[in-house]
Amino acid sequence: MVKKNMSILVVDDEKDYCEVLKLILENDGYSVETCFNGQEALKIMENKAFDIVVSDLSMPVMDGFELLKAIKERDYDADVLMLTAYGTVEKAVEAMKAGAYTYVTKGMDPAELLIEIRNIRDKRITDMKNALLREKARNKYMLESKSPRYRQMLEMAEKAAASESNIMLFGESGSGKEVLATFIHERSNRKDASLLDLNCQALSDSILESELFGHEKGSFTGATQRRMGLFEAASGGTLFLDEIGGVSMNLQAKLLKAIENRTIYRMGSNTPINVDFRLITATNRNLKEDMDNGLFRSDLFYRISTIVIEIPPLRERREDIPLLIEHFIDSYSREMKKDGIKISDDVLEILTGYDYPGNVRELKNIIERCMVLSEHGEIEKGYLPSDMLSGRAPERFRSPRSGSFETDYTETLKEYRSKAEKAYIEELLSRYHSDMNKVADILSISRRQLFNKLVEFGLK
Numbered sequence: 001m002v003k004k005n006m007s008i009l010v011v012d013d014e015k016d017y018c019e020v021l022k023l024i025l026e027n028d029g030y031s032v033e034t035c036f037n038g039q040e041a042l043k044i045m046e047n048k049a050f051d052i053v054v055s056d057l058s059m060p061v062m063d064g065f066e067l068l069k070a071i072k073e074r075d076y077d078a079d080v081l082m083l084t085a086y087g088t089v090e091k092a093v094e095a096m097k098a099g100a101y102t103y104v105t106k107g108m109d110p111a112e113l114l115i116e117i118r119n120i121r122d123k124r125i126t127d128m129k130n131a132l133l134r135e136k137a138r139n140k141y142m143l144e145s146k147s148p149r150y151r152q153m154l155e156m157a158e159k160a161a162a163s164e165s166n167i168m169l170f171g172e173s174g175s176g177k178e179v180l181a182t183f184i185h186e187r188s189n190r191k192d193a194s195l196l197d198l199n200c201q202a203l204s205d206s207i208l209e210s211e212l213f214g215h216e217k218g219s220f221t222g223a224t225q226r227r228m229g230l231f232e233a234a235s236g237g238t239l240f241l242d243e244i245g246g247v248s249m250n251l252q253a254k255l256l257k258a259i260e261n262r263t264i265y266r267m268g269s270n271t272p273i274n275v276d277f278r279l280i281t282a283t284n285r286n287l288k289e290d291m292d293n294g295l296f297r298s299d300l301f302y303r304i305s306t307i308v309i310e311i312p313p314l315r316e317r318r319e320d321i322p323l324l325i326e327h328f329i330d331s332y333s334r335e336m337k338k339d340g341i342k343i344s345d346d347v348l349e350i351l352t353g354y355d356y357p358g359n360v361r362e363l364k365n366i367i368e369r370c371m372v373l374s375e376h377g378e379i380e381k382g383y384l385p386s387d388m389l390s391g392r393a394p395e396r397f398r399s400p401r402s403g404s405f406e407t408d409y410t411e412t413l414k415e416y417r418s419k420a421e422k423a424y425i426e427e428l429l430s431r432y433h434s435d436m437n438k439v440a441d442i443l444s445i446s447r448r449q450l451f452n453k454l455v456e457f458g459l460k
Helices: 013-027 038-047 064-071 088-099 109-144 148-161 179-186 205-213 250-260 287-292 298-304 318-336 345-352 359-373 384-390 413-433 435-445 445-458
Strands: 006-011 033-035 052-056 080-082 102-105 167-172 193-197 238-242 280-284 307-310
Touching: 006 013, 006 038, 013 033, 013 109, 033 038, 038 052, 038 064, 052 064, 052 109, 064 088, 064 318, 080 088, 080 109, 088 102, 088 384, 102 109, 102 205, 148 179, 167 179, 179 193, 179 238, 179 280, 193 205, 205 250, 250 298, 287 298, 318 345, 318 359, 413 435, 413 445, 435 445
Parallel strands: 006 033, 006 052, 052 080, 080 102, 167 280, 167 307, 193 238, 238 280
Antiparallel strands: none
């Protein structure tokens, strides 16, 4: 996705010079953080991505050349601009050979520095747009279908795209919700602006709130700089919130207010910020059931679900499986430089008849596996996963609520309930990465009650 603003990390042991650069760059619209040596820069970059690193070449502890090499070794996606003092140009040229984008001499007119920064910015925007075009080309196969139901869904999505209504995408994991969100954005009146996305389920409440609303410097421990949130960054464009069902009840209230009023407040600030975004949400959960159980606000549900589009699972559009297989084989053939790979009729029959609990994502992974193993120009039956050959769903997709725990049919109802309760808690702990607050919230019990359950079931 193309970002509206660029983030810059300035690294220089001269603190006053750092602050001057920060003011110059922020005045030109960049988000800027500062630090004072290469080691400190690497620690910051472990937890946050930057588009550009502006580093002094000569510093104690770790100099700019060593920092550059570490950035390249760790494969961080950041362009490096070197700052040099007079007399160190030769070393700066050496740094460019090692991967720096360019260098600028300290003391030069700030306007010249801004020109170089803008050149990097323009190059990165072009690169991101080209990557987006390549991604769209790769995802085009998702939108080519022989399935009447899937084609009908696409027609509905195209009509919805022309409106400003909030759209909810409902579909199983791996069914292509992000691809459909991109399809809608590209056919909307906001197609020339940014499409920003966030998986709500993967983040804790505090991080999720910061990602959405942004924060002011000092608003919480670790908030060393002001940060723009996605609501603000997506203004003029589209915001796609995946797994919206993973948002806590507390944060749902703030989310509802932002959507209704189109006004947000950064964490730690009382200053309102007007925002203008198109909202697309997605979920694989039954949110109406969650509403009945007090896990999802009904007012938020009806606000974000003006138009609901259901994506059919792959097992309900089997006529598309051969098309997808052909695409994946072609794509991986180019990537792996394996030309002329064919698939036998018996393997195609197995692939077409399988139910794919992981949907298109699972099929893609299976074809990748087969392409890696293929040695004789043909995908053979033995390359398929054992779960597929046995005709049963892989363990990672089986839910406790659909029978992943065993029973000998001699248990009392209390014993069966206890076993089912243990299995359900285990699933929630796994799904939400042992986030006790989240699991307790879903179960509508206190954190202490959950802890007692873990002890009771031997999970603690």
